[in-house]
Amino acid sequence: MKIESLRRLRGPNVYLSRPAVVARLRLDDLAGVETTDCTGFTERLLRAVPGLAEHHCAAGSPGGFISRLRNGTYFGHVSEHVCIELSQLIGRDVSFGRTVGTSETGVYDVIMECPIDESPESSVPRELLTAAIDLVREVHGGAGPTARALEERLAGLAALAEREATGPSTRSIIVAARRRGIPVERFDDLSLLRLGWGHRRRLAWAAMTDRTSAVGVDIAGDKHVTRRLLDEAGIPVAAGGAAETAADAVRLLDELGAPVVVKPRHGRQGRDVALHLTTADEVSRAVDAVGGEAVVERQLDGRDYRVLVVAGEVVAAAERVAPHVTGDGRATVAELVERVNADPRRGPGHSRVLTRIDLDETTDRVLSRQGRTRESVPETGETVRLRETANLSTGGTSRDVTDQVHPDVTRLCQRVAALIGLDIAGIDLRLPDIAAALPPCDGPATSGVIEVNAVPGLRMHLAPVHGRPRDVGDAIVRAMFPGGSDGRIPAVAITGTNGKTTVARLIAHLLSGSGMRAGMTSTDGVVIDGRTIQVADATGPRSAQMVLGDPQVEVAVLETARGGLLRRGLGYDWTDVGVITNITADHLGQDGLDSIEDLAHVKAVVAERVRDGGTLVLNVDDPWVRSLADRPRVRADRKRLVWFGMDPANPVLTEHLARGGAAYVLHDGWLVQATGARRTPLLRLAEVPGAYGGAALHVAANALAAIAAARALGARPEHLVDRLAEFDPSVENPGRGTLFRLGDVSVFVDYAHNPAALAATLRTLHRLWGAERCVAAVTLPGDRRDDLLAASAQILADGLTRVVLYEDHDSRGRAPGEVSGLVEREMRARRPQLTAIRADGYRDAVTAALRMAGPGEVVLVIYEKWAPMRSWLAELGVTPAGGTPVPAGFAALSSPAPGATLQVARSLTGIPARG
Template sequence: MKILSIRRLRGPNVHLSRPAVVARLRLDDLTGRETSDIEGFTERLLRALPGLADHHCAAGAPGGFVSRMRGGTYFGHVTEHVSIELSQRIGRDVSFGRTVSAGEPGLYDLIVECPADESPDSTLPGELLGTAAALVTSIAAGEPVRAADLGHHLATLAALAEREATGPSTRSIIVAARRRGIPVERYADLSLLRLGWGSRRRLAWAAMTDRTSGVGVDIAADKQVTRRLLEDAGVPVAPGGAARTAQEAVRLLTTLGAPVVVKPRQGRQGEHVTLNLCTPKEVSDAFTAAGGDVVVERQLDGRDYRVLIVAGEVVAAAERVAAHVIGDGQNTVAGLVARTNADPRRGDGHARVLTRISLDDHAHLVLDRQNLTPDSVPAAGRQVWLRDNANLSTGGTGTDVTDLVHPDVARLCLRVAALVGLDIVGIDLRLEDIAAPVPPSGEPGLILTGVIEVNAVPGLRMHLAPVHGRSRDVGDAIVRAMFPAGSDGRIPTVAITGTNGKTTVARLTACLLGGTGLRIGLTTTEGVSIDGRTVHRGDATGPRSAQMVLGDPGVQAAVLETARGGTLRRGLGYDWTDVGVITNITADHLGQDGLDSIEDLAHVKALVAERVRDGGTLVLNADDPWVRSLVDRPRVRADRKRLVWFGTDPAQPVVAQHLGRGGVAYLMHDGWLVQATGARRTPLLRVEEVPGSFGGAAPYAAVNALAALAAARALGASQDLVVSRLTEFTPRVHNPGRATLLRLGDVTLFVDYAHNPAAIATVLRTLHRLFGPHRCVAAVTLPGDRRDDLLAASAQVLADGVTRAVLYEDEDPRGRAPGEVPALVEREMRMRRPTLTAVRASGYRAAVGEALRLAVSGDVVLVLYEKVGPMLACLEELGAVPADSTVVHAERLPARPARSLGLHPAAQTTVPS
């Protein structure tokens, strides 16, 4: 077996509400075989991974998966379960998996859950799946699996997981934020977090926020500056000074008196800090070890404490104890250290709540002062110190003493935090007892206790998981400080999906909401815009573009066009929205990404409805049977949301029932757009006045407007405002390339992105109303990644609706052979209408030129494009200018009856384009 590819679904997806990976697996020699075909396979696999016996599988109870294997199941399914078991074995808590056919024999997609805070760039899922595939292949081949080899693989995977995981401090902030419903995004494998969206967005990097003072951080980083600043303010600190030479350090020893502490002036995490120095040689050696730029201080008496201040509040305090072991009269110091390090809470670095103790040179020095070596066997009960300083990063431990902090100590620490200017700060003190008052500062010789260090970006481990005492939820304290008054850090958000009309509805909604004074972030198939200015061009309907908007601090509300492709390939770019709009569901993109039917497409589009928060609003097209069916899906949970219908038929049963229950709908009624609430009807705007409706000839423009009105009103925009903003919407400016009407001499051009049977039929009906059924010429391209039957249906609709057609090919053939799509479309058009004039051209420029050559005075040229920018630029170069949108309907004049447009079922309904 072989893993061919792996991709991450970064957010909620069609499989799961959490992140997942999708791995494409090829079974090779195991294609067509099942576990029951290989004698002893199940038993051998269980000997290697006995935890598989607890897997439920479809049975819903432990042992279900083993029953499946004994009865016979395919090896893709086995690989899925093995990867989950390997994850559990290394402490990676995942449980969901699914295996589905990828369309060919022996080819499967494995969908496996990922932890929510795992780095989006993590290589671990791929390593786990690769190891699982290799293990299953080996066992199927009858090769022995040595426990030592499997243990080595697991240790390697566990080490990778630990390197990529967030540390306890970062993890506590993530957990606290998610508990409050605040969106959290982790950047790469860093401890940098983005919490919240848009203008409410905040950043945190471990225990530092985007409002942590840079000056304060620099002050805390320089121990001499910190000491002087606090000393000048009357804070009790250790007497001392800076030394740039060994001689200066020794002179300070003489001045201060032993014992002294030598620490790097810019040090961190207790590195190269040496205590209990009494002789010039000890000071000189410590100076060299610390790097030559040090602070020498008189060593204060008392016990070691750390007090954590967050936003002017004492949130935790711990007594810190330096790394040590307790003798048992039998084991050596080295053996005792090894036993201590075996504690699963200890790890390397800061990945776990405690750090392993290192028997390094400094530990040897501390042992030597106790007349011990690593090989010594200390007496039972003897406390053997391995460090002077009590930092957790050097193996120390913590005991919670938060409830013991004396008010004097609390006031001192709050004053220190204010003096240094830090919102989050860890203050280290040497005190006889944290429960006793702190004596005031005085002459240097009288200072016996006080502040010994101030730490920006303090570690939180000792408070989150003290060895003794109560755990303190300091992550929650940080989140509360960042998001006061219970804020969830979210901005108003609308997601819009469907087959046709998504871009137009998104642009309309953004325009309507812009009237509220909010700065709107918008994603569409054409790009990303912030407050009306384009910041990124290209298809921006996937999760990356959504995050681009949601991560922008200038955005106060977001409108996100959400397309099928990004949803299937990468998941959603958000967890919940306030409003979800579904315009319609018709045949398009079938044959791609495993979509074989409109029902499959509806399943994907339903995700936008499912991810509307409880109490949010679902805006659904009542004219579309597939959209109507979504409310019956259990995962949509329509009973927990506010449902708003829109459509052209007030008598539609689902609308009538909804209004009968006092619900709200936005409808076309007697030539008006109306807001219906129960039995009340409030006229909003005449249909013929809707921008882009061409005096009512394009009813789909009114349908689009209804969807946008419903979305904007759901977010609190007033009725008068949205109507006023709707009348100001200029399609040529605000919605270029969608139903854009231009003039070139006495020929009209109608530029649109219709690219499936339903959309093309809708556009052609509009052109027939405006210009008559026999005045339509077309310059047409269709995307090559559509299935042949859909291209054929589009060709048939075109053949019914135009008299002359010029066919050209997209620059990107999307997997098709050169010329394949135009040839298919031409063949289908001629079969449908043998008398049709149909020619081919090379590229969009030649196609437009040929279509204009075929057109005569009074004709309209339908221009379907691949990319709107180049096409509009080409037409402008030819001299095309905006046309008057108030065109007299040709259908009001005598005309021969038009042929019915199209045979494909998707082309029979009026839908947005």
Template sequence: MAVEVPTPTGPARPDLKILETRIYRGPNVWSYQQAIHLVVDLGSLEEYPTVSLPGFTDQLIELVPGLDRHTCSRGRRGGFIERLREGTWLGHVAEHVALQLQTLAGHDSRRGKTRAVKGETGRYNVIYSYTDETVGVAAGKLAVRLINHLVDAEDGFDFEAELNAFLRQAERVAFGPSTSAILEEAASRDIPYIRLNSASLVQLGQGVHAQRIRATMTSKTGALAVDIAGDKDLTTKLLGSAGLPVPKQEAVRTQRGALEAARRIGFPVVVKPLDGNHGRGVCLDLQSDEEVEKAYDIAKAQSRRGIVVVESFVTGRDYRCLIVGGRMQAIAERVPAHVIGDGTHTVAELVDITNADPRRGVGHEKVLTKIKVDANALEVLAGQGHSLESVPPEGEMVKLALTGNMSTGGISIDRTYDAHPDNVEIAEEAARIVGLDVAGIDFICPDITYPVRETGGAICEVNAAPGFRMHTHPTVGEPQFIAKPVVDLLFPPGTQSRVPIVAVTGTNGKTTTARMIAHIFKGLGRKVGMTSTDGVVIDERLVIKADASGPRSARMVLQNPRVDFAVMEVARGGILREGLGYDRNDIAVVTNIAPDHLGMKGIDTLRQLADVKAVIVEAVPRDGFAVLNADDPHVRNMRRRCSGGIVWFSMAEPGSEVREFVDDYCRRGGRAVVLEPSDRGEMIVIKHGRRSMQLAWTHLLPATFGGAARFNIANALAAAGAAFAGGAPLHDIRQGLRTFATTYYLSPGRLNLVQVGNADVFVDYCHNAAGMKELGEFVDRYAEQKQGQSDLARMSRIGMIGAAGDRRDDDIRELGAVAAQHFDVLVVREDARLRGRKPGEAAALVAEGARTAMQEGARCRQVEIVLDELEATRHVLARTNPTDLVVLCVDQHSMVVAELEERTKHAQAGARTGNPAAPTSDPDLDPSTLTETAEAEGDEAEGEALATVPPEAQPVALDDTAV
């Protein structure tokens, strides 16, 4: 169907611009695979679909002819061309051009989509797949430049030159043919890989199963073997001492030494660098002293250690035998770069004709390399009595290089099945003697089909990291799939390559849930790698202290060679910024969806937020599980996005609508974790089909504080569901939950209880209204428990709260309003990072919300503002009486807990010495000074006088009874 063409208001201008570029390195909100995301602005071109731009489509097809193979939404070849002629917008065109440019660079990129940015006319999300992110981004930029050029020609823009520069850049950053062959074989076996540098160092597999390759060197390649292979003189001596056929050889350091060695060995000779590669610096068939002198300088220039080898020249054909794991896998005959005369064209013209072969490219860009005419080539020509202007007779083979390396323009002929068994045995023995797992044995002999011991010939070199291109893409003959034995060597059939990955997301509770899961599997003896908002933990050791809930931290865990089980806390921001950072997770846990981070990066509704967090559910394979909160309708809807099984968890009472839904699912063979109430309390029950397995009483779990922390009961249900889906035995799940406590050492910053002067002080990370509602309900239940255990005066509830500055104003006000329902006194602080707010702005909004709630009858009696977190903590402690309940919602929990421990230490010291007012290490910790200072800061921040502190809230000195 043709696009309705809008009426242009003026001439078309090259206004297409890239506003934002994102690189997704794993599943993301747009695609199951890694992708480039460009946000583009069409500007005035929003009024100009392709049908309204005369000549645009024809010029585009002429410059990028491969677009005619794009199916687009039509599902058939040429579908995109149809869209161009009917009319489509230029953001969509940029997507297809970027894909085709990557295809020209040898990258298989086929998937893309273009969608309008909601609410912003002329702006589009352009998403397309990539193989290498550098090439993918460059393709998008060149696509935009080309489209603008076709709209209105840009002075000095030469698309052919720009395309060649793009292809050269792609060739520089691309994997070589050998690495690519191994990675393709690994991908076919579902073995994941991570590129570790900009070159060819790659990790195959994850964690404890990981193996590394660099080109064709592997984790199993011995460093000593590589050193031996790099020393050609030593290699020859070792092979000769084993009785293998090798040429006579001497290593020299001077030109005079080379001449003397050549005379001793006897002409003709070969001169080559001791530690060279790719045939660089190798000079063959030297017949005189003059040739040896000249060859010595060439070879020394390519020698890293300045040592040159002189050896006897063995005549015959050049064969490369590839040995993997001690077995012959492929043999290729290497033919030096050459042209065949036709009696008509000059050598130069024949070279151009040969280089026009579409299989030839620059470097490793294609299966063959273009012949390069340089000084060495001219010298080889002269040795045959030719120059570039010569016209060789028909059928004459004119060499342009002496060595048969593919990198110098040579060709290869597959001889794998032609070799004589004796020659195969010699090559395999040579690889064993040197000690290489992957070795390239260079044979020179008249014919590989006859035994070299009879026909003459020798092993000239043993190469570490041999190239695969001549075997995988021979010029003549059948390709050999030699990557298979290499991958077999690293991952024998049946060997695991992946570690189990549990991904945990949600608005609240994901950190505690992740820690519970890690604790359970640690009890099973697993080496757990975990990411969370507190950092990266490897086997209970904090290795990086930072907000590590993003994709980079996930990759860091998967690269660690100790990790055999991974638990990833996945935050909304990381998914939007880079995707997951890995290809899939075996188990996905979603705790809940609540209003937080709304109004950021285009996420304005709970449904959109759920779509972002559902990425981990979409990344579950068919044999995996999603552990979903049945009580949350947004999470419940994610079941339709999961390819694997579902494990529900629910706190709903039996007989409720949600519980009936869960029970019905279990009756059909499903799994769930639920609560079963009784006179003795609530029992956590795991249901699988019609079986019910009792796990633990909720009030006996330390993390629930006698059942008061309902949110930790929900977290325990989620953790139990994940552990059950991960194959953990029932008794180990039970033991893990019973031994997991929210102490600072097991769960820092998450409901940590510290006794300070007979007052219960909780430290928590709560920072949004939904979390505050749960925390407030915990405070109500916990206070009720304490009141029933004590005959002391009424307990005061004091809370310190703060909101992140990047939340919406209404969300920040709501946080204060909810907190006011549960606390008698609120002290409002600010985070160290203001996130775009002015100092005091976020705190003022929190206080505003609390005061509005107070006017409507909320519990709170007083609101104070103390911006600095540590000062706010000291202020709260100064006004705390024995038996009070204090909740500190913190940003930097380590600093706050250190302050609490310091207070506790001095209180205990005062009790022992009989001096209840024992000084602290900081003279500013005097309670009266703290109160005056904090109130002064509060005045300045608020711009108004604070209310008088009621008598029961006045700070008092601790006495012996209080301690």
């Protein structure tokens, strides 16, 4: 077995609502082999990994997986369960897994849940699955790994997972944000968090926010400047000064009097801090250990305290206790330290709530002052100090004293944070008792502030060894998002087979007219406040995050396509509005989608991720879209359902309105808002930009969907009508039904690339010019299944008599000429008298089609990429149609009689209208 590929689904996906990885697994020599084909496999596997006995599998109860093993299952499925169990054994709490076959024999997709905050770049999933595969192969081949070998491998995996995990401080902020419904995402493998969306977005890096003063951070980072600044403000601080040399430090010792403290001027986490220094020799050695600028201060009396101030409020306080061990009369100091470090709460660095105690030169010096070494055996109950400083980063512990803080101390700490200019500050104090009033300053301070920390560690408050834990992560989040804000901006997601880009552009246009700065993703790129910032197929999660993470954006409009959703998941957790335009046959045969039902399952994710109380906008004329409302995970009863459609007599629509529901429909040539029995005309279809006087009926569906979404987000109807009338398709929706002229010949450019879209476009052209006056230059994508290409060819043959075929620049895995050859054969089989030629590329194809067209005729151009096609048309002298987009002969059709139905040839009847 081997892993062929592994990709991460970063957000909600077709499998579950949390991140997952999809690993493609090739079984090779184990292809087609079942567990029952290997004598004793199940028993050997259970001896190696006994926790598998508790796995439910499809049975839904413990032991279900064991039943599958004993009845026979494939080894891809076995590797999935072993990987999940190994994940649990290293403390990585995941439980969901699924193994599905692919179209290739012996190749499976293994889907496994990931911790929600695991870095998208994490190597842990691959390493875990590799370990699982190795274990399964060893068990298959013999006795399996020894207990020691498995233990060592698990220890390595656990260390890797711990290194890549968030620390306790960052994790507390993530948990607090999610509890309040605030979107939060970890950036790479750092402690940098993005909380909220758009103009409400905030950044946090551990206990520092985007509002933390850089000046404040610099001041706190310079202990000498901090002390002087506070001293001048009347804050009780230790007397002292800066020392660049040992001689400077000795002079300060003489001035201040013993004992003194020596610490790095720009140090952190208690490193190289020396306390209780009384002689010149001790001070000199301490300065040499610093290795740079030092600060020498008179040592204050009392206990060590840390007070956390967030947004001007004291939210937690802890007494810090230096690392120490307590003797039992038998164990050495080194052995006692080993016992302390065995506490599962302790780990290296800051990954756990407590840090391991290291025995080093500093420890040896502290022990020496007590007349001890690492090999000394303390008496029972005797305390042996291992460090002078009480920092958690050097192995110290904490005791919560938040409820004991005297009001004098509270006011002091609030003043200190304000003076330094920090929104989040950890203030270190030496006081006889934090519960006592502060004595008046009538001379050199004997207690007071010893340091101010920017980006303070939160571990001592989150998990004190003694006392009540404090949810300081929540305090930080409350300060970042006051008033109960969830940090979200209005968001709408659009999916479907056809019309997604047009609907997204229309929604962004309508909402921007309401005074909101819109961010939009679409097939053509990312647009922020009307300006394109990226040209690409931007319908996946990365593009959605680009919009949601932009601090200018006030409303997000996210086109969400099948490909990105399947390959990477959604780029958001919830939206306020979800729009499904239509679901027709396209992209089948790709990404494991074999039927329209499969396609509907994927599109349903957008509907499922509309928040409770949000609005679901669905096409009532499309049976597959209608079916989404009944899916259990959509739970339409907990969302507001709004239909849009072209047939006001649709039974589903009439029943919905009879219950007082809302809908947007085309009725008697008008776009109409319907609520219960009330009907409000909005705009005549003939006046909708891009509808060509009403000939392009699919434009009505797009407009209705967009209006429904904009209304759901609070836009007023009268503003929507005015804004819709101002929409300029040639500028804001280029390449989607865009009309040009070359002399007496019209050029109609569209992106239609599947049967439904081609049928809708041809219906429009037939209404405007008639079937016999249409020529086409057509390309179809090579990644479509042969039967879908054949269906498109038949639509073209039914609607055209003259066609020029050309190939996409990107053949998408097809041989040169394969697609155009297939389409030509299908067209001729359908219409033997058809005039069809093949051209070399879009330039030759458009040129040939223009030569075929006579005065008053139209050339339909279907393109692969808009920018090069637009450039070529300009080079040929093709210009925008300007103010006369509708041929004169269409005037009689532009205002259809009530109930009238416009149709193309009978062969096109029944083809779903482009949505």
